[in-house]
Amino acid sequence: MLPLSLGTVRSSLTITPRWSSLRKFSSSIPTFNTSSSSKNTAAILLHKNLLQRKNMLYGYGSGTVKCTVFDAFGVTGTQSMEMKRDDLVSTQGLLPRDLRKIEKSKQNDLVPSLLARKKNILISLLTIKALIKPDMVIIFDSFGSGISLDSRAHKTFLKDLQLRLRNQSTTELTQDPLPYEFRALEAIFISALSNLTSEMKVLLTVSQGILQDLENSITRDKLRFLLVQNKKLSAFSKKATLVRDMLDDILEQDDVLCSMYLTDNNYGTPRIHDDHSEIEMLLETYHSHVDEIVQMSENAISNVKTTEEIINIILDSNRNQLMLLGIRFSIGMLGMCGALWVGSLYGMNLENFMENSSFGFALTTGLGVIFMSFLYFKGIKQLHRLQKMSLLNSGKTEPPFIQMKK
Incomplete structure (x- = not known):
């Protein structure tokens, strides 16, 4: 029999969804009766295909970005649509490095960021990653960060964002005089603060229950549970502190605050110097809420540490x-x-x-x-x-x- 040609080998290589099956398939390739050059070429091609498939599983270098687009009237098309990365960079006035925060933060995005440009605002806040323009909002897929597109929290956020972008008087909302981009920012901050508040309530309830149980009796299991809860409180406090620090940095930069008036920049009347009272009041309001969450989390950590010190004193006395x-x-x-x-x-x-x-x-x-x-x-x-x-x-x-x- 004649050895298999390179085209036959390439046509027989089908990428399956499972990485283990690809490894099994790749391990069986050297059994083909091919020449040394054909084997090397087939191995190189297979290795490239496997790497490309692995990158596509995690969204790295796939060339497309999943997102949901809202127009100027708050109307959205198909959720989780795919946009080409090159088209997104060229049409939205972005730089390739601007999308690095969106593409690489697929697991746990801890550090928030807000990049203000002349025509858009790129924000990454906890589980929400969005591109805001004076007449468009693009919500990027945050799958892998804890909240999927089919979750109740994400659907509630999209619904609230749609109502605020429409800016129509309803039983829930009144007509907002703020421009389009600030209404989108407000919806993002409300969703982020809602998630932080819910997580904080759960952590505080659990920690208070553990502390009350320790007042009655001290056991090894309770101390282990208290240690785990203290780690969760510390991680949550760090996350909330980073959000507060981000707002502090933005409030101290007048040029960034002025550049966030996308509607005025679009009409050719940009804000200058310290003419940014609207966005400053908006950010200060949510800064106070985040600061309150940080203080409550720090108080909870302080209570846990005080209890640990008292327990250590009791154990030392024993x-x-x-x-x-x-x-x-x-x-x-x-x-x-x-x-x-x-x-x-x-x-x-x-x-x-x-x-x-x-x-x-x-x-x-x-x-x-x-x-x-x-x-x-x-x-x-x-x-x-x-x-x-x-x-x-x-x-x-x-x-x-x-x-x-x-």
Whole structure:
């Protein structure tokens, strides 16, 4: 039989959704009866295809970005549509590095960011990644960051965003005088703060329950659960602090605040200097809410740490009591050693005047008890003296600095 040609090998390589099946398939390729050059070429092509498939599974370098687009009237098309990366960069006035935050943050996006350009605003806040223009909002797919497109939170966010972009008076909302881009920003901040508040309530409820249980009894399982909860509170506090720091940085930059007026920039009347009262008031409002969340999370962490310190003090006190009990037993054994020493002297096979006396045994026993009692009470008295602690000098001599003052 003739060896398989390169075209036959390439046509037989089909990419399956599972990485394990691709590895199994790739391991079976060297069994083909091909020449060395054909084997090397097929292996290189297979390796490239596998890498491309792996990148597409995680959205890296696939050339398309999944997103949901809202027009100027708040009307959305098909959710989770795909847009070419090159078209998105060229038509929306972006730079290739601007999309790096959107493409690379597929697992856990902790650090938020807000990039203000002349024609758009690119924001990445917790699970929401969006591109805002004066007449369009693009919500990028945040799958992999904890909230999927089919989740209830994401659907609620899209619904609220649509209502705010339409800017029609309803029973839930009144007509907002803010421009299009600020209404979109407000919807994003409301959704992010809602998620933070919900997560904070769950963490506070669980931590308070653990602290109340520890007041009744301290067990190993409760301490382990408290340690895990403390880690979650610390991670949440760090996340909320980063959001607050981002808002602080934006509020300190007048040029960034002025560049966020996309509608005015589109009409040729850009804001200059400190003419940004609307966006400043908007950001300060949500900054105060985030700061409150940060303070509450820090208070919860402080309560947990205080409880841990109290538990450590209690455990140290129990250890000290056990050590004192051991020392008392050691002192008792020392006293018994004194009595045994007297008895061993009496029991020696040596002639002495006490052997023929009828009071020898009683005298030896009395001496042993007296010696044992003396050693025991002397040791206990010294132990009690060591237990007393004072911040002042109990001796007759005064401290050196008092003597110098005199």
